[in-house]
Amino acid sequence: MSAAKGGPMLRARGVTRKFGGLVAVNNVDFEIPRGSISAIIGPNGAGKTTFFNVIAGIYAPTEGTIELDGKPLISPPTGAGREPILLVLPTIPFIALAIYFLMAVGGDTGLVEGVASVAVALLGFVGALLLNIVRPDWYNRLIKRIGVTRPARPNDMVVAGLARTFQNIRLYKSLTTLENILVGMHVHLHAGLLGALFKTRQVREEEAAAEQRARELLAFVDLAGMENELAANLPYGKQRLLEIARAIASRPKLLLLDEPAAGMNPKETEEMTALIRRIRDELGITVLLIEHDMRVVMGISDYITVLDHGEKIAEGLPKAIRTNPKVIEAYLGRGAAAGH
Amino acid sequence: MAAADVTSSSSSRPFANARLPFGIFAFLGLALFVLGIDQFVNALTLGAIYALVALGYTMVYGIIELINFAHGDVFMVGSFVAMFISSSLLGNEGAITNIPLLAGSVLVLFALTIGVMAIVGALIERLAYRPLRRAPRLAPLITAIGVSFILQNVIQFFFGPTIVTVPQLVPIEWSIEVSGSRVPLLNIFVIAASVALMFALQLFISRTRTGRAMRTTSMDRDASSLMGVDINRTIMITFLIGSGLAGAAGVVHGLYYGNTSFNLGFQSGLKAFTAAVLGGIGNTAGAALGGFLIAFIEVGASAFGYGRWGGAVVFSLLVIFLVFRPTGLLGSHSGDRA
Incomplete structure (x- = not known):
């Protein structure tokens, strides 16, 4: 929220994720203010886990963009096929040369030439391969400079500043x-x-x-x-x-917690809540959590976003969420909205 | 750092590690007594080669659960690469008696062969296995068999189907006397070099950042990826190391036997695979142990005149282990996933 560093920690715009014909997350706009503790809640099957996984980089969004700290998280793999081709392309003339050698001089006498030309043919490929192994950062910079996109992998998210726990x-x-x-x-x-x-x-x-x-x-x-x-x-x-x-x-800049208090007794839950607060206050890490335990959610969240049927139905301060009729309806069903 | 070695040979049974050294020494003592020093040294030498190859099987299985049937042929290619480097590039024809020259040649031979084979292994992974990373388990297995045939045929094409001689750089006459028997220096060198490589591997896996990444990748690939471990790179490094060790085994094989042939990989590959299973596939210490165990069985069989039955005994043991103790002697280190 601090104006100096500007902008929210995470901003998702129009995020949609489909599995075949099923729309698990539908056109969700979502922001996590810098230095906040935010929560995503929703009834079972509301698409919150899918949304969480999209943010965590496990699923690429079908549509929409996600920015972390103002930088787009590595976009879905538009040019995915191009990385291997880049590596193979320069070797093609050499492969042709190798085939020529092998055909011209025959297997027996042209042994050295044959081996040498095959080796040369593989040189570009092998060079890139070795660079990727020995110095992955240089390799990444190189392919970026050439303008090749490679498919984003979950480990790129960690480099970008995301970390998570598991349910x-x-x-x-x-x-x-x-x-x-x-x-x-x-x-x-x-x-x-x-x-x-x-x-x-x-x-x-x-x-x-x-x-x-x-x-x-x-x-x-x-x-x-x-x-x-x-x-x-x-x-x-x-x-x-x-x-x-x-x-x-x-x-990380943003810590994603997937049901941190699941299966805990009240005392452990209390300790967990305190720990999450300390992570934000002492380490300055922005926290996003999914949680079923409403006491935990209401107790520590600065902001709450409610999903239902893949769509965002409400967001705001805990107090407002608690009394929001749409949320109550989503949890308890139509007609029970006066309860709780 | 002290924390690292706790898990280097993790096992579900807490007493296994304490019992193990005792068991090994007891076994070695018994073997020495039964076989006599000559055969004992032979078995150790053969075991060292099996163990080096078995490590590649077990590492690859540990990390991607693929039985890399091409690995035996990677070892075979390694022996040819060693032969080619030794005779064509370094121009060796036979034993070198000049000690500094010998040491230099052997060192260069090891370094080049290991390097070349590491690259070959990484290439195989990149071209043949990585595209099938998400395919059903059977697909990469069949591909591995295909790669095995490709390697055999390429070598047969270049070097012919006959047995090829390899320069034996270390003079065979050199030996030391141990309680009345002459132990060739060559054997001692082979054993020492192999054991040194195995220790280096063990240290690498248990003490370094990359080794840690390898262990965690084999335990939970997706979680490791979400912790920032580059899975593709880690798997490729595994192939790199495994194939490098197979290359070293190829060098050692050439130095020791003085010949090689295009179908070397099949038999030795099967034996090394058996070694990996006996030790507990996925477990590096187990693979080394299994390699030596198999060598002792084989050498023992021929020492008592049943040389032709060596293979039968080894593979019967494989069947027995698969039925009664599928996790092998030391247990699989990816066992906590099951």
Whole structure:
């Protein structure tokens, strides 16, 4: 909301997502103010999970655009087919040359020439391949400069500043809590293949710093002292905390929480609510959550958006939502609108 | 960093890891006593080669659940690439007795072959498997068999269907005396080089950012992707490493046996695959263990004059394991998904 940095953290315009003939999300405009805690609610089957997944980059929107922090999230794959072609194109003349060699000199005597020309033919392809492996950032810059779009992948969203948790916890159960957090930091660690092999000083320093920060994050979610515990051995509530810590380890601008309080007892729910507040207040991360527990939603959300049948039927402050007749109707059915 | 090694050979059974070293030493001692030093060293050498190839099978299975039937042929191509580099590029004809020159040649041979095979592996992944990433499980499996045929035929086209000799750079006469037996230095070198590579791999997987990405990708690919791990890159690195190790195995095979042929990949590939299954497919430590185990069985069989039955015993063991203990000796490390 701060005017200085301008604009909302996330802005979705006309987002539609169809699955075949089914319109799961229909033309939704949606904004998340910077530094807010926002919630999406709606009855079962309202399309909120689909909408959430569109924002999280799992589904590309059929129509509409999404901007994070003023920058479009990598658009749906319009030029998806072009990346491989770019790599193959320069090698075609060489392949022709290779075929010529092989036909001219025969398999037996032209061995070296044949192998050499095939090798040259593959050079462009192999070069791009290796660049992609050894230096993915350079590769991405290169194809961007040439003007090739590649299909957006979910991991691009993390780089863009999105992080999420899952409704059914998806921790790496046979890794320690500390390692789980380190995976969350993946995009901020830059040790390349070669650096990792030879353990340069830079790599070692980076790893030490990452571990230090991972410990701090564990302390932040109240899991200090459990660094070497396997994630599978943590109780359910703590697993949820760990998942949140793993998500904020990627230093997101926007944190997406998918039913953070699902399956928790009242005490754990209260702690979770407090934690979400602290994430916003102390780390300055904007939070968007889907949640069924109305007490949680009403308690911590600054803004609430209500979806029903894939369409946005209401948005605003919790107080207004609670008394909005359309919302009551959506939840309780026509005719019961006076209840609650 | 201390946290990293907890899971390098994760197992669902907490006591397995404590029992394991004891079991290995007991087995080795027994084998040494039964086989005698000569056969013991032979078995270790053969096991080292199997283990290097088996690692590629198990890594690829661990990360994309594909039994890469082309992997045995990648090993075969590796042995030809090593032969080509050694005889055509470096101009070697036989043993080199000048030690610095020998060390240099072997080093260059390893580096070049591993590099070339890593690229070949990455290419195969990019061209043959990645387009089928979302296809039903059977499609990439059939493709793998196709790739296997392509590799065999390409090599047959260039080098012919006969057995090809490979320069044996390390002089066979060099040996050291161990309790009355002469142990060739070549064997010791082969074992040491292979074990060093396996340790390097284990460190890489358990201690580095990329290794961590590989482990998490094999546990939950989608979640890892949403944590920022580039899945395509991680899978390609897996192929890169697996094929590089197969290339190293190819070098070792050439140095040790002094020959290779286009159908080398089929038999050794099957044995290495068996090794991966015995150890627990998806588990790198298990693959190495399985490789050595199979070698000991084979060498043991021939030491007692049943050499022709070696293969039968190995594959019977495979069947027995698949029926009674499908997760292998150490258990699959992707087991927590099931």
